[in-house]
Amino acid sequence: MTEPTQNLTDGFHLLIDAFKMNGLNTIYGVPGIPITDFGRLAQANGMRVISFRHEQHAGNAAAIAGYLTQKPGLCLTVSAPGFLNGLTALANATTNCFPMILISGSSEREIVDLQQGDYEEMDQLAIAKPLCKAAFRVLHAEDIGVAVARAIRAAVSGRPGGVYLDLPAKLFGQTMDADAGQQSLIKVVDPAPRQLPAPDTVSRALDVLKGAKKPLIILGKGAAYAQCDDAIKTFVEKSGVPYLPMSMAKGLLPDNHPQSASAARSLVLKESDVVVLVGARLNWLLSHGKGKSWGDTAGRQFIQMDIEPREMDSNVEITAPLVGDIGSCVELMLDGMGDNWSKPPQAWLDQVGDKVSANGAKMAQRLGSDTSPMDFHTALGALRDIVDQRPDAMLVNEGANTLDLARSTINVYKPRKRLDVGTWGIMGIGMGAAIAAAIETGEPVLAIEGDSAFGFSGMEVETICRYNLPVCIVVFNNNGIYRGTDVNPTGDGDVAPTVFVKDCRYDKMMEAFGGQGYYATSRDELSKAVNEAMDSGKPSLVNAVIDENAGTESGRIGNLNPQSVVSRK
Ligand code: ADP
Ligand code: MG
Numbered sequence: 123m124t125e126p127t128q129n130l131t132d133g134f135h136l137l138i139d140a141f142k143m144n145g146l147n148t149i150y151g152v153p154g155i156p157i158t159d160f161g162r163l164a165q166a167n168g169m170r171v172i173s174f175r176h177e178q179h180a181g182n183a184a185a186i187a188g189y190l191t192q193k194p195g196l197c198l199t200v201s202a203p204g205f206l207n208g209l210t211a212l213a214n215a216t217t218n219c220f221p222m223i224l225i226s227g228s229s230e231r232e233i234v235d236l237q238q239g240d241y242e243e244m245d246q247l248a249i250a251k252p253l254c255k256a257a258f259r260v261l262h263a264e265d266i267g268v269a270v271a272r273a274i275r276a277a278v279s280g281r282p283g284g285v286y287l288d289l290p291a292k293l294f295g296q297t298m299d300a301d302a303g304q305q306s307l308i309k310v311v312d313p314a315p316r317q318l319p320a321p322d323t324v325s326r327a328l329d330v331l332k333g334a335k336k337p338l339i340i341l342g343k344g345a346a347y348a349q350c351d352d353a354i355k356t357f358v359e360k361s362g363v364p365y366l367p368m369s370m371a372k373g374l375l376p377d378n379h380p381q382s383a384s385a386a387r388s389l390v391l392k393e394s395d396v397v398v399l400v401g402a403r404l405n406w407l408l409s410h411g412k413g414k415s416w417g418d419t420a421g422r423q424f425i426q427m428d429i430e431p432r433e434m435d436s437n438v439e440i441t442a443p444l445v446g447d448i449g450s451c452v453e454l455m456l457d458g459m460g461d462n463w464s465k466p467p468q469a470w471l472d473q474v475g476d477k478v479s480a481n482g483a484k485m486a487q488r489l490g491s492d493t494s495p496m497d498f499h500t501a502l503g504a505l506r507d508i509v510d511q512r513p514d515a516m517l518v519n520e521g522a523n524t525l526d527l528a529r530s531t532i533n534v535y536k537p538r539k540r541l542d543v544g545t546w547g548i549m550g551i552g553m554g555a556a557i558a559a560a561i562e563t564g565e566p567v568l569a570i571e572g573d574s575a576f577g578f579s580g581m582e583v584e585t586i587c588r589y590n591l592p593v594c595i596v597v598f599n600n601n602g603i604y605r606g607t608d609v610n611p612t613g614d615g616d617v618a619p620t621v622f623v624k625d626c627r628y629d630k631m632m633e634a635f636g637g638q639g640y641y642a643t644s645r646d647e648l649s650k651a652v653n654e655a656m657d658s659g660k661p662s663l664v665n666a667v668i669d670e671n672a673g674t675e676s677g678r679i680g681n682l683n684p685q686s687v688v689s690r691k
Contacts, residue, residue, distance in 0.1 A: 151198030156291035181211020182554025319446035334396035344401020350449030362465030373534030392417030521572020550578030606670030637661035
C-alpha cells in the first residue's frame with residue numbers, strides 16, 4: 123500500500139468507480155450489513171440503486187438486465203442468508219447463459235475460516251463456486267479494479283453466465299492513496315470479443331444445409347441475446363427455411379412471419395431432415411433432439427451454431443458444429459450462401475404451410491371464445507389482441523397453464539420482448555423480470571402471471587409502486603396450482619396441497635401500495651382493464667378470474683410430474 127496522504131479513497135469508492143468506469147450504472151439489491159452504506163454511496167455517486175424486498179428477485183432482475191443489455195447485471199446482497207437468496211438467481215442466470223455479477227458482503231475471513239461463529243458466518247465463496255462461471259474474493263482495496271475487470275470478463279465472454287464477487291466487510295473501509303487507487307482500476311477492453319467460426323466449419327455447414335430436403339431452423343435465446351437481429355432475419359429469409367423460435371427467441375422475426383413454423387411444431391420436429399440450431403440447446407425443451415417428438419431420427423443431421431464448443435454432441439451427434447458468436451456465424455453463413463441460394467423444395471414448404479394454416483385457424487377460433495367464467499383461451503385471446511396493438515411493450519410470463527398457453531398464443535413482434543421462466547422452467551422470475559424490463563428499456567411491461575407463480579415474488583409489488591414503474595400485472599386467478607378444484611380425500615380440515623384461498627383479490631395488494639387494482643370476470647372487463655392500465659403507465663394489477671376447473675396438471679409438461687398408480691386403503 124502507498125503512504126496514506128490527504129487524498130484518500132476507500133473500498134466503497136473504488137468499487138463504485140470501477141463499476142461506473144465500465145458502464146455498469148445500475149445495482150439491484152437489498153440493503154443490510156455490511157453493504158448498506160455501499161448502496162447509499164453508490165446512489166450518491168450517480169448509480170441507480172434499486173432496492174428489492176427479497177434478494178432472489180433482485181438477482182433475477184440483474185440477470186434479465188444482463189440478458190437485455192449484454193452487460194453483467196449487478197445484484198448486491200448482505201452476507202449468508204441474503205447471499206443464499208441471491209444465489210438461486212445466480213445459478214439460474216448461469217443456467218440460462220445470462221451475464222450477472224452477484225456481489226455479497228461477507229463476514230471476517232479470520233473468524234469464518236476458523237469457524238468461530240461470526241455474525242452470519244458462511245464460507246460464501248466455496249458455496250458459490252460450483253453454481254456459477256467464476257467466483258472471486260477481494261481482500262485488498264488495491265485489488266478491486268482487477269477483481270471487477272475479471273468478473274466482467276468472466277460474465278460476458280464466451281458463453282455468458284453468473285459471477286460471484288465476495289467482499290468481506292473490512293474491505294469497504296480500507297483506505298489507499300486516491301491517485302494510486304484510480305490507477306488500479308481497469309476499463310475492460312472488448313469484454314466479449316467476437317469469436318469467428320473456422321472457415322472450414324462454415325463450408326461444412328453450408329454443404330449439409332444445401333443437401334436438405336426438409337430443413338428447419340431453430341432460434342434460441344442465445345440468438346436473441348447476441349443482438350444481431352438483422353443478420354438473423356436475413357439468414358432465415360435468404361435460406362427460405364421454416365423456423366421455430368424458442369420462447370425467448372420469439373420476436374427475432376415477427377411471430378406472424380410467413381416462414382414461422384410455430385403452429386406446425388410437432389410436424390417440423392418429426393419430419394425435418396436437417397436442423398440448424400442457432401443459439402438453442404438440445405435440452406429438455408427440445409426433447410434432447412431424439413425420441414418420440416422427433417419421429418424417425420435416422421439420417422437427420424444437425425448444424426449447431428454456439429459459442430460454447432462443449433455444447434456440441436451434448437445429446438445427439440452434431441454433423442456440422444459452428445463454434446463462434448452467433449453474429450459471426452450467421453454473417454459467414456450468409457457470405458457463403460452467395461446470391462443464388464436455392465430455397466428448400468416446395469413440397470416441404472407446402473406441407474409446413476398447410477399445417478400452419480390449419481392449426482392457425484383452429485387456434486384463432488379458440489382465442490375468439492368468450493366463456494363465462496373465463497377459461498385460459500378467453501383471457502389470453504383478450505391479451506393477445508392487446509399485445510398486437512402494443513408491439514413495443516415488454517412481456518413477462520410465468521405459470522403452468524398460463525405460461526404454456528400464453529407462449530403459443532400471444533405473438534411477439536420484436537426481439538427480446540418476451541421474458542419467461544427460461545431453461546429451468548422455474549416459477550418466481552416474474553416481478554424481478556418485470557422490474558428489470560421497465561428499468562432497462564423504459565417500455566411499458568405486461569406481466570402475465572399464474573396465481574401460484576405470482577406468489578413467489580408478489581411482495582415486489584411494493585417495489586414496483588415505490589419506483590412508480592409502468593408495470594401491469596395480470597394474475598390468472600384460478601384458485602390454485604394448476605387448478606383450484608382439488609379436494610383433501612381424507613375429509614380432514616386442511617385443504618388440498620394445490621388449493622389457495624378461494625376468490626381472493628390480488629388487486630388489493632396493488633392498491634395497498636398506492637397502485638391501481640382491477641378486477642375482471644369477463645373478456646370485456648379484462649380488455650378494458652389492461653388497456654386502461656397500459657395507457658396510464660402506472661403500477662397496476664388486474665385480478666383476472668379464471669374458471670377454477672380450467673387448467674391441466676403441470677400445464678404441457680405433466681409427463682415430468684410422476685403420479686402414483688397404486689391405490690391404498
Ligand atoms: P433456448 O432455451 O432458447 O433454446 P438455450 O439457453 O438453450 O436457448 O441456448 C442458448 C445457447 O446460446 C447456449 O448454448 C449458449 O452457449 C449460446 N449463446 C449465448 N450467447 C451466445 C452468443 N453471443 N453467440 C453464440 N452462442 C451464444
Ligand atoms: Mg393457478
